Amino acid sequence: MTAPGVDDAVRGRPTVTERRLHPVTPLRRAWAPIAVVIGWAVHDPDQAQRQLTRLTTTTLLIALAVVIPAAALYGFLTWWFTHFAVTDAELRIRTGLLFRRTAHIRLERIQAVDVTQPLLARVAGVAKLKLDVVGADKKDELAFLGEDEARALRAELLARAAGFAPETAHEVGEAPSRELLRVPPGVLAVSLVLTAATWATLAAALVVPPLLWWATHSVWTVLATALPLLGAAGASSVGRFVGEYDWTVGESPDGLRIDHGLLDRTHETVPPGRVQTVRIVEPLLWRRRGWVRVELDVAGSSNSVLVPVAPREVAEAVIARVLPGVTVPPLSALSRPPRRAARCVPWWWRGYGLVVTDAVFAARHGLLRRSLALVPHAKVQSVRLAQGPWQRVWRVADVHVDTGANKTVTARLRDAQEAAELLRAQAERSRTGRRGARPDRWMAS
Amino acid sequence: METGSTADTGTTGDEPVWTGLPPGLLRMRRLLLVVWLGLLAVGLGLLLGLLAGPPWAAFAVLPLALMGWGWVMLGRNWASWRYAERADDLLISRGVLWQEETVVPYGRMQLVEVTSGPVERHFGLASVQLRTAAAATDATIPGLDPDEAERLRDRLTELGEARSAGL
Known part of the structure; x- marks a missing residue:
């Protein structure tokens, strides 16, 4: 449905080869009807049993004869009508059975590339490929591709996004990766044991159901509360262990590589210059061991962990690779709010701190669970100064720094005079900070 | 393309030239305030006067007071932009x-x-x-x-x- 002129222009260029997803794709939703039936049976066992006894073998067979081919046909048709193609500047995805949908994703705007393999996909030897772009949809993932194909496609996409010539992009292949850090399973397990949230959910899961049983003597109430609580406890302990197992951070010319997972494997690549903020989180119980957790924000990406647990020096070394030219300011460099800030936020004001270096705006908050957020000046989208009436009485103000990953870093309760100067200076720095930044196509210059 | 120069705007250094909002916005907001709260006051006065007796109609002063307060507040807010x-x-x-x-x-x-x-x-x-x-x-x-x-x-x-x- 393109205009004739456009059509000619397209035809003038080398033709774009469209590809299909891996043939196992139609099976990916095969479990959905079964899950629905099981869910219904669990939800209402009496009714389910009554219905089951009423079912005769014939009706069952007829139902199967209708449902299975229909589902198979649907799966097959969705697969058949989904195409993707890589052009010089874009990844095009064409999909939809009844409602056609075409997504053109500009490669130089890629914020991250994820290759994920859920457990079943690993068994089948396939993988999902997802491009994180600002404003991208869940729909714009390529699920599923063959394992090798996904890897080759990722390498090709990154090579093209990096600005390699289109003819060579195909042969550039996977950029060599150098391992920066690997989290040993033992350390990960200990770190989870030392996380208060794990214990809180576990304690809740163990204490609340007996109390409820004692109060109500109703099996259903107890089950309805115990199952979600146990689920939350499992997710925050075992789930996190499984998800963050064998966490590896690597470095390659294509950017940062983050691989993790015991059952579901995830391989994420964040091209250079895409990291908007980095946070160093230090839970209370980790402090004695000197461990920290590092979180990062990339626009359009849902993953936010860079290092689940590591000694502070190692984590800082990784951060220095992630944000080139940035050294994590030592705690002694942070300046606290003035004493009178205690009138605005009693006690906790001691946890606030701020330091601005040549490269980053760094703000700390939290007294028990310390968190230091770093924003490179080049990533600042806007700066705001806010002051409420009570804060004005005590001549303090907050400075907010907004970044592209929809995260705001706040330096709280600064002296009003200092905050006003900070606002001006930060705006200036964020404007000039761009000069030293690398281009979107990171290999082009 | 960073110019960094201040020549094209006529500003000198970091001293910004502030522009306020035109009075039209204040007029509109005040008019809306008067219309809505005026209607509310009349409605409340009539309703209370008819249903609960004339002394109760004095409660209609409340929206009027609110109107006066809002009038000043809108002015201050407008002036702050x-x-x-x-x-x-x-x-x-x-x-x-x-x-x-x-x-x-x-x-x-x-x-x-x-x-x-x-x-x-x-x-x-x-x-x-x-x-x-x-x-x-x-x-x-x-x-x-x-x-x-x-x-x-x-x-x-x-x-x-x-x-x-x-x-």
């Missing part, structure tokens, strides 16, 4: 009790919107809204003359293009 176009960034300052000052470098702008609702259009007003990649950036200038809004939009777009930068 101001913006300044500097060589490389736009400053917006607002708020009486909760003061907020926003600085948006032109290079970070993704989109400039000029919006005007039916009521605003009747009063000949338009708002300019700046969007950056950060959703938290709340840079809106309400109640401008449509001509000024368009001039600002064009200028911001032009400056944004010249100083454009990615994420």
